[in-house]
Amino acid sequence: MMAKVMQSHKSAERQGLYALGCLLLVGTFLALSLVMAKLADDAGAPRLTFLMLGLVGAGVLLTALTALQGQTMPVNRRTLEYAVVTGVLMALPNALGFLAVRHVGAGFISLSFAFPILITWLMAVLLGMESLRVQRLIGVILALVGGVILALSKAGSSAGDPVWAVLILAMPIALAIGNIYRTLRWPAGTSPIFLAAIMLFGAAMALLPFAVTTEPGAFDDLFRSSTMLGLLGVEILVFAILYFFYFVLQKLAGPVYLSQIGTVAAVVGTLIAVLALGEATPPNLALAGGLVAAGTVVFHRAARRPASPSATAKAAGS
Numbered sequence: 675m676m677a678k679v680m681q682s683h684k685s686a687e688r689q690g691l692y693a694l695g696c697l698l699l700v701g702t703f704l705a706l707s708l709v710m711a712k713l714a715d716d717a718g719a720p721r722l723t724f725l726m727l728g729l730v731g732a733g734v735l736l737t738a739l740t741a742l743q744g745q746t747m748p749v750n751r752r753t754l755e756y757a758v759v760t761g762v763l764m765a766l767p768n769a770l771g772f773l774a775v776r777h778v779g780a781g782f783i784s785l786s787f788a789f790p791i792l793i794t795w796l797m798a799v800l801l802g803m804e805s806l807r808v809q810r811l812i813g814v815i816l817a818l819v820g821g822v823i824l825a826l827s828k829a830g831s832s833a834g835d836p837v838w839a840v841l842i843l844a845m846p847i848a849l850a851i852g853n854i855y856r857t858l859r860w861p862a863g864t865s866p867i868f869l870a871a872i873m874l875f876g877a878a879m880a881l882l883p884f885a886v887t888t889e890p891g892a893f894d895d896l897f898r899s900s901t902m903l904g905l906l907g908v909e910i911l912v913f914a915i916l917y918f919f920y921f922v923l924q925k926l927a928g929p930v931y932l933s934q935i936g937t938v939a940a941v942v943g944t945l946i947a948v949l950a951l952g953e954a955t956p957p958n959l960a961l962a963g964g965l966v967a968a969g970t971v972v973f974h975r976a977a978r979r980p981a982s983p984s985a986t987a988k989a990a991g992s
Contacts, residue, residue, distance in 0.1 A: 736871035790850045
């Protein structure tokens, strides 16, 4: 029995390291996707059309990868529902981010990703998907305080449009609902890569009428510029890598753990915005980043720690 307990602990440690690696990767690429939105906007790209084509391209890549791996790609009522709902919940925050980036900056938008973790965690606890554990609560609060400090510091030093700043507050709510929905309605026996692909297609379809209505002739403008095409190619790769590991992480660790990508994206996105895009350094960046890092570590340790030694032994014995 002791050998089984040790093996169970080692397996949990490995899974925890995989989850942490995915978390850091996904959070970083989430921040990069916002940086690409800023660069595309600076280059004069039609924003919604650029986003829509980036999603379609990434969806095609992930579909091809699913086929190469020989995994099934069921198209039925359940997967179509999943594609539509997850697509809309993913399109809304992404569209807001792309439209608002010129008004409030990439750094401010990155900061909004610090808040879905609290909303997701509260929803999961209320729905009985997550137990109320003190250490997890402490990790959530630390990360959230870091995000709030960053947001307040940035808002206080920014000349951005306050209307767009308020609209950005809708992003964490949509992201949190999406985190919960994807877990509750995950089609049994379906590949995470395929689900990521159909979500991207669903998001692109949700954006299509708005892109066509507000940006007529944008396809021609986009494909005439080699700079915009280059940026689009990079965005497709960023989205493909981001949502590949996004769904792997969700299946591996659940919606609450996944929502920590926002706190990672908040810090990484702010650093990129300051170092690469020349945005002003928000006050208290080191303090906020330290709190976010501490909260992520505390939450990670709580997520991989068994509820109690007796419960672990009992599970191993059974």
